[in-house]
Amino acid sequence: xxxxxxxxxxxxxxxxxxxxxxxxxxxxxxxxxxxxxxxxxxxxxxxxxxxxxxxxxxxxxxxxxxxxxxxxxxxxxxxxxxxxxxxxxxxxxxxxxxxxxxxxxxxxxxxxxxxxxxxxxxxxxxxxxxxxxxxxxxxxxxxxxxxxxxxxxxxxxxxxxxxxxxxxxxxxxxxxxxxxxxxxxxxxxxxxxxxxxxxxxxxxxxxxxxxxxxxxxxxxxxxxxxxxxxxxxxxxxxxxxxxxxxxxxxxxxxxxxxxxxxxxxxxxxxxxxxxxx
Ligand SMILES: [Zn+2]
Numbered sequence: 001x002x003x004x005x006x007x008x009x010x011x012x013x014x015x016x017x018x019x020x021x022x023x024x025x026x027x028x029x030x031x032x033x034x035x036x037x038x039x040x041x042x043x044x045x046x047x048x049x050x051x052x053x054x055x056x057x058x059x060x061x062x063x064x065x066x067x068x069x070x071x072x073x074x075x076x077x078x079x080x081x082x083x084x085x086x087x088x089x090x091x092x093x094x095x096x097x098x099x100x101x102x103x104x105x106x107x108x109x110x111x112x113x114x115x116x117x118x119x120x121x122x123x124x125x126x127x128x129x130x131x132x133x134x135x136x137x138x139x140x141x142x143x144x145x146x147x148x149x150x151x152x153x154x155x156x157x158x159x160x161x162x163x164x165x166x167x168x169x170x171x172x173x174x175x176x177x178x179x180x181x182x183x184x185x186x187x188x189x190x191x192x193x194x195x196x197x198x199x200x201x202x203x204x205x206x207x208x209x210x211x212x213x214x215x216x217x218x219x220x221x222x223x224x225x226x227x228x229x230x231x232x233x234x235x236x237x238x239x240x241x242x243x244x245x246x247x248x249x250x251x252x253x254x255x256x257x258x259x260x261x262x263x264x265x266x267x268x269x270x271x272x273x274x275x276x277x
Contacts, residue, residue: 001177002058048068059133076118148208
């Protein structure tokens, strides 16, 4: 499932290919997504110029000139692919290609999502921060607001597992299962530890590990297990740099102890029983 690094990688590539382009037309395939594509979608988007691409948590925000922005979420299996001019237009698959935006340089942006947990929603610019999707999100993990003091304050007295705290979008936005596991390995803290029992020193290690892991993942264009591809159709390269995630039974790179997998908050959680306390 795409997390912050995958969406940020996508944004950085699309900034080069899509910003400044005008959307000439929209082709709509299957309308059913997490939110159904609305009837007025094409009319509101056609003729609009893409002026900026930003990101909040796992959401890509496509800012158009005029009154609207598009809020895009990749769900479990979504992708937003940029297809250069000359790409076969017959490639459009109306079952899984939900939206195809034709741009004024004859290239196209295609939103594809076989599992349909994602969404592309048109929102009035002024209403964006109040949408159900963005309202109540915690700070960005790469912002100054997110630091050891903030995390310590949120962890205080909490019985929830520290890993669940990192994955709670109201506490910090954009971290999911893969990167929470990697952050806790780097910090040397077990995913199962009660947040309120994690020491100040460990909280500082976790807060320091967050930007290191996320920036490294962005630098590798994210992690691909199944369907995730960046906007050029390329898989992310961070999978080869994962220390614990998906490595159950394999030797820890630091101490050779077999990596273990426990279920925390209904999610597989990988850790080294020796390196993580
Ligand atoms: Zn180890």
